Amino acid sequence: MFCYQCEQTAKGQACDKMGVCGKAPETSDLQDLLVYVLRGISVVALEGRKVGLVNQEADRFVAAGLFSTLTNVNFDNTRFEGLIAQALELREALKKEVAAKGGATEYSQPPVNWTPAVDVRPLAEQAEGFGLDRDHSDNVDLKSLQHLVLFGLRGVAAYVDHAYLLGQEDEAVYTGIHEGLAAIYEDKDLGAWVAQTMKVGEINLRAMELLDAANTGTYGHPVPTEVPLGAKAGKAILVSGHDLKDLKSILEQTEGKGINVYTHGEMLPCHGYPELKKHAHFHGHYGTAWQNQQKEFAAFPGAILMTTNCIQKPSTYIEDIFTTGLVGWPGVQHVKNGDFGPVIEKALAMPGFAADEDKGSVMTGFARNAVLGVADKVIEAVKGGDIRHFFLVAGCDGAKPGRNYYTEFVEKVPQDCMVLTLACGKFRFFDKKLGDIGGIPRLLDIGQCNDAFSAIQIAVALAGAFECDVNDLPLSMVLSWYEQKAVAILLTLLHLGIKGIRLGPSLPAFITPNILNFLVENFDIKPISTPDEDLKAILG
Structure with a gap:
């Protein structure tokens, strides 16, 4: 493996044996292979746009696929193998669509043509040759900008996926993602790559604007709100990550069931949204930031739901934590978005908080x-x-x-x-x-x-x-x-x-x-x- 996309990378250089985040080498390789195939889809998608073909499934899949490779999102190799298989199927179908429209029939870019070997070697083993230290410029400064573009696009993809789930998207943003992923196969000098990084900043501004419109249009504009940091006696569910739609679903599905819902990490600002805060059992905030979850989650007496990135290796609470959306950890039960019955059943089976706790409050909104x-x-x-x-x-x-x-x-x-x-x-x-x-x-x-x-x-x-x-x-x-x-x-x-x-x-x-x-x-x-x-x- 070779990974240096996060701030805590080993020795400030790169993780090459095991990810500081807990990512295994096989997982890292599968992520790199997925991105490689996504780049192939982007090349074909751009060819499609030349002949008036826009495939929304391909656009959305590339964004979701990139998001899944963001730090602390998915650590489940089986899920990545499924995504790679889906990506290959989608790429081949898109190639046929483009050709049928009168577009390209042959491609020179390697990721457009790559397919797994037909022998019995595991896919993770075949993925070893697609790391960040391969298939990029030999010029260290060009490679630096190529990776800056790639990592920036992974961030953009997260916002794009969130916005799409709430009905907001823009073809221009998807086009920008495709252009960034495909750019490595174009003859670009240093100045052009600098411009490409600025383009990522531009499309991210639009992606954040879409997400802002999605959140405020669905749940109202946040208002200043005092949020309790202590607990309330009773059954409990803790929601972590970033996804407002998942939180809203949890609140609706727990209505009248005697379960109090708490936020963790970046979910704290959700207490300021009028359509979320109107639920009486949306009680308060528990814990602090993502890196403290192993200690904080172990002490939480209810069910835990991870909605987006920030998951760490679960310890004693592995039976109490659930993932949804693109999040995954081997051995952790994954539930479909919006289908939170198993989370609620677990919360009802657990002791919950024995008594009210007053730990002060904070303001958000x-x-x-x-x-x-x-x-x-x-x-x-x-x-x-x-x-x-x-x-x-x-x-x-x-x-x-x-x-x-x-x-x-x-x-x-x-x-x-x-x-x-x-x-x-x-x-x-x-x-x-x-x-x-x-x-x-x-x-x-x-x-x-x-x-x-x-x-x-x-x-x-x-x-x-x-x-x-x-x-x-x-x-x-x-x-x-x-x-x-x-x-x-x-x-x-x-x-x-x-x-x-x-x-x-x-x-x-x-x-x-x-x-x-x-x-x-x-x-x-x-x-x-x-x-x-x-x-x-x-x-x-």
Whole structure:
């Protein structure tokens, strides 16, 4: 195996024996083979578009397939073997459709023609030759950009899949995904590959816009909401991941059954959505970020449902946890989306919480409508000198040392400054009581990583109000990354021309020194240093 797509990759270089995430070499190889075949589908899909053929099944499958290879989504080899078989069948059918329309009948690109060997070797063994260290440019800088495009597209695919499940999609985004996957077989120089990375940022902006429309159009715009951190006596189900539709289904199917539903990880912002919070048994939030789940899940006295990425190897609770959608772990019961009967049965059979627990509360629900609803007060506070600076401290959390930087940074932000946050990086400081400025909380939780679109819209609206560029706002971005959705969001920010981003806790292993220099020179992107040094550099 060769995998360096996440921040915690072994020795800061690459996992080549066993994934730090728990991914076995065979699983890694099967993921790489799946992506290889998906690239073949994309080549054919683009040929189809030349003759007016758009195959929605192929478009959606490529997005879902890419999403399944995102860090901490699926670890089940059997599932990947099924996806590869489905991909091959879909590719061959699409080739016939394109030919029937008068399009290409032959292809020179290897992934369009690859098929498994007919001997008895396992598919995982045949997959060994398709790793990230193969079939890419020998030029290390070109390879770096190729992988930046691939990892960014995996993040885009996650948002696309979420939006599609709620009825929102855009052919232009699917075309962008196909173009990125097929680009490796085109004769592109360094400048063209830089443009390709910016294209990923562009289509991710649209994908996040679609998902925002899907979530708010279905469940309403989030409103500021106080969320209990303690438990309520009774049976319990814990929902983790990111998927709002799965949570809504759980809430509907548990109505009147005496089961309280709790969120975990990035599901915390769900408490702010009107159509979700109206369920009386939607009680509160349990636990913190994804990397703490093995300890937190083991102590949870109810059933657990993983809806999207972030799953870790289950321990003593393997009989109590379920996966759905694209998530998978060997030995964990998988349930179809929306069919949560087994989860409910398990919850009813388990003891639940014996008594009420008061562990305080946190606020969430400060998405763009909520923040822009008090924009006049914010603008007045800035002009009056009550608010000196805004900090967007956001991104992914993780177990690797160095992430305490973000806790310390927020604790040291001066009292006349606001902190906006989103994604699971917030769990380093989400329960800090930072007070308020003129009645506006100093710590505003915008939502999930999926809600980066809201943060962008807030920044754009403030820039319009102050009649300046976003880069001229008293706003600094201090971001943490872990997986590929963070990569996609970073590319979106660069596509929008955002400069001066501080990134940590370490820089991506797949970024070469020359590409890093390009990012520094063109976007003033910086690695984090220490909270004191960074605050001094920003505020003077």
